[in-house]
Amino acid sequence: MKIEKIAADDLVAFQERIIQRLNSKESHDISGSRLGVLCGRKRFLFDMNDVLSILPVPKFTRIPKTKSWLMGAANLRGELYSVVDLGRFVGDEQSEIGVESFLLMLHPRYASGACLLVDSVIGLVDTGDMRQEGDSFFDTQSRIEWKQVDIDTMIHSDVFMKIKR
Amino acid sequence: MSEDLMSRTMSFFVGGAKSDAPVRKMNLRKKSKFESAKSFALRNEMAIYGGILVVLIAASGATALVARDSESAVAAKRAALAIEVGKIRPLMFRVDDLANKVVSGQSSSFDRLHEVNGQLNVIPQTLTELSGGVSSERINKLSSSLNQLMISIAGIQSGEKGLRDIDQSLAKINGDFGDMSVLLSDLSKTLPASSQVTAIKIDAAMQRIGRTIGSAYTAPSFTALMAEVGIGMEDVYTMLEELPEGDAKVMRVSEIIDGIGTNVEGMIAQSALISKAKYHVSDIDKLTQAAGDDADALLSSFSEESTSEWAFMSLAFAFASLAFIVLMVVRYTQISRKNANDATNQNKENQGAIMVLMDDLDEIGNGDLTKRARVTESITGSVADSINHTIDELGKLVKIISQVAGKIKGSTESAAGMTHDLSRVVDEQSNAIHSANGMVGMVVNSVKDIDASAAKSAEVAKRALSATDKGNAAVAASISGMDNIRDQIQDTSKRIKRLGESSQEIGGIISMISGITEQTRVLALNAALQAAQAGEAGRGFAIVAEEVQHLAERSADATMQISSLVRLIQNDTHDAVAAMERSTEGVVAGARLTNEVGAELNEIRAVSDELAKIIESISVSTQVQSEMSRDMTKEMNSLLSVVEKSGAGVQIVENSVSEIAGLAEQLEGSIKRFKI
Secondary structure (H helix, E strand, O other): OHHHHHHHHHHHHHHHHHHHHHHOOOOOOOOOEEEEEEEOOEEEEEOOOOEEEEEEOOOEEOOOOEOOOEEEEEEEOOEEEEEEEHHHHHHOOOOOOOOOOEEEEEOHHHOOOEEEEEOEEEEEEEOOOOEEEOOEEEOOOOOOEEEEOOHHHHHOOHHHHOOEO | OHHHHHHHHHHHHHOOOOOOHHHHHHHHHHHHHHOOOOOHHHHHHHHHHHHHHHHHHHHHHHHHHHHHHHHHOHHHHHHHHHHHHHHHHHHHHHHHHHHHHHOOOOOOHHHHHHHHHHHHHHHHHHHHHHHOOOOHHHHHHHHHHHHHHHHHHHHHHHOHHHHHHHHHHHHHHHHHHHHHHHHHHHHHHHOOHHHHHHHHHHHHHHHHHHHHHHOOOOOOOHHHHHHHHHHHHHHHHHHHHHOOOOOHHHHHHHHHHHHHHHHHHHHHHOHHHHHHHHHHHHHHHHHHHHHHHHHHHHHHHHHHHOHHHHHHHHHHHHHHHHHHHHHHHHHHHHHHHHOOOOOHHHHHHHHHHHHHHHHHHHHHHOOEOOOOOOOOOOOOHHHHHHHHHHHHHHHHHHHHHHHHHHHHHHHHHHHHHHHHHHHHHHHHHHHHHHHHHHHHHHHHHHHHHHHHHHHHHHHHHHHHHHHHHHHHHHHHHHHHHHHHHHHHHHHHHHHHHHHHHHHHHHHHHHHHHHHHHHHHHHHHHHHHHHHHHOHHHHHHHHHHHHHHHHHHHHHHHHHHHHHHHHHHHHHHHHHHHHHHHHHHHHHHHHHHHHHHHHHHHHHHHHHHHHHHHHHHHHHHHHHHHHHHHHHHHHHHHHHHHHHHHHHHHHHHHHHHHHHHHHHHHHHHHHHHOOEO
16 A cells, blocks of 8 residues: 555656656756666766667677677667677676666767677766766765766777777 | 898887897886885886886987988988989989080080980989889889980980081081182182172172071071071072183182082981971970979988988987986876885985986986986986987987088088189170170271261262363363364465465566566667657657656666565565464374373273272172171170070079078077087
8 A cells, every 4th residue: 555655656746747847848958867877887877869779688699809898790670780898898897698788779970880788777867966077977975986988989999999809 | 231220220119129128127127126015006107107218218219220320321321312313403404405505516415415315314223222112202203204304315316317417517518618708808809890799799698698507506497597598599609600700719619609509408408307306405405304303302302301300200209208207207206205104215215316317317408418317226227327328329410410511501602602703704704795795886886987988988989080071071172172273273374375375476477567667667768868869859758758767767666675575475474384384283292292181081080980899899898797797796695695694593593502501500500509
């Protein structure tokens, strides 16, 4: 009964908040919202415009004699993409593919031909209340560090381009 | 001896004077020399008187001699007769006693009865021989009484063999009773409870039969008594069949009881003999009494006829002589005075002599038998001599009578002492029986107490039985209650297990919801990404997507909470099931304990049951004891009446003895008058 009441309250609050937020379109800015992911023990943030969609991990084919962070190649919606393990690429984080693992498809404007494997998608993160130090954002209460991923820099870096082992 | 006495006595009366008579005649003749011729008439008269006097003195002397000889010869003969007759009374007592004994279980007394009968046989002849015709009428009467008595004794003797057989049977039965009683008391310990009671009952019944047989001789009707015994034996045979067969002791008991039965049948066959013998015994009672009375009559007739008669006769003659002498002297004096002129001198002389004689006789007449008349040459000389002789014999007689009286006195004194002792013994017996009676009364009381205690114990045992029954019911209720609890626990356990299964299903559903929530979240995120790429146009949509994504996160949190709650429930149900199993084990253990309590209660019940049976058997035993004590009191009372009767008899004897003593004293007193 308690749970039911909470759910009912939540639903009412949910509807009210949507209506409220829709009515105050000018006052509210959603640029503060970013997509938060987890790779190993590290948390990363992506701009909403950088990620096209979130997909379940498909079957992919391993590519011999490549770096360990390059998991292989996969067929996504009829096009060939390379699958990059973000955790290993950024910080040698050992991770395995589980039920919470997802692929992030990058926006087509980057024409990178790559997608990123993350251990889990945490959700939308509002950075408005966070303290920014360079690329990093810190939660003022839990002091958790979120690292902003610069896609453009990453995909054009030498490390990213040299896949040969 | 007695014939000699008789002939001597007769010779005096007939006149064949051989010893003293001539002397006296000479004296008379001497006297006549002094007389003158003138006094012829006087002389003749005096001669006549003298003749009479001589006859009187002779008679006195003769009777005195007879009296003396009665003490020596005739008295001895009569004494012998008296002894014989005196034997009869005690003999009668013995005959009566023995006759009663042979019909009261002492057939060994037959030997002595034969012996006494032999003594009786010779008595009539002996009496006839001794009496010499004296008191023949009484002796004949006594003899005929004795003959009748002997006929009755012969009647009893004819039944000797039968009576001896009965006594042997009784002795055999008594021996068998001892063996059987020991065996039965053994049996009452070894046999099972139901048979124990039967064994005790058989023992009691056999003891009753034993007592009945024991009173066989004293019962008024032997035949009726044996019929009662026969009925009792039938009961015992019936009870014997209830005892378990095959037991060695039981077989031995039935053998003994069969033996007793055979002996009892033998006794029943001889019962007519007992009745006949008893009939004779009652005759003997009367006949011995009659013969004793006859003997007493004979004895008393002796004393009437005996020495005293002769002695008194002698005394009478003596006094008659004295009187006659006095008369003669007076007459002589009268006549002398008439002829005074003729014989003055003679007269004076004679007168003096007579005076002297009279003086002497005066003292003797006063009872002094030591004095003697002076024997002179005068006319009174021969008279004095004769008188002196008479006095001598009289003195001897008085001495003998005095001695006899003394002896009688001594005998009566010792008899009085004995009867006094006897009386004391009878008193002691009476007291002893009284105290024994008191003890029997105490025994009866204590038996009653035991009976009362046994009754109380029986009640307690019954209460114990009902208490154990209630306890058993309680145990049964407790066991069924435990079973119910176990069933309920098992039921509850099943329900809880089902609850666990249900919660597992809930877990499965939750994981499904969780998956859906995740997908919803990812969809919402994708929608938010699409809206962001649509720019300003997708702004509203971005808001919705963002909120949906929040909602999905909240939903994921809720499902996680539910999931942990389900796990908690599953743990709890698991614990609950384990606890239930432990409870079931406890209930099972409790039921087992209760079952053990039930078994214990059953055992208590069996023990109480057995106790009740044992108490019942005690009750039967005390009843038997009580009956026996009653019989004992009865016997004691009859014994007491017998003792009281004999006490009365002793009293009568005591009175008789004192009467005899008085008579002896009287006799002594009358003799004392004489100085010897």
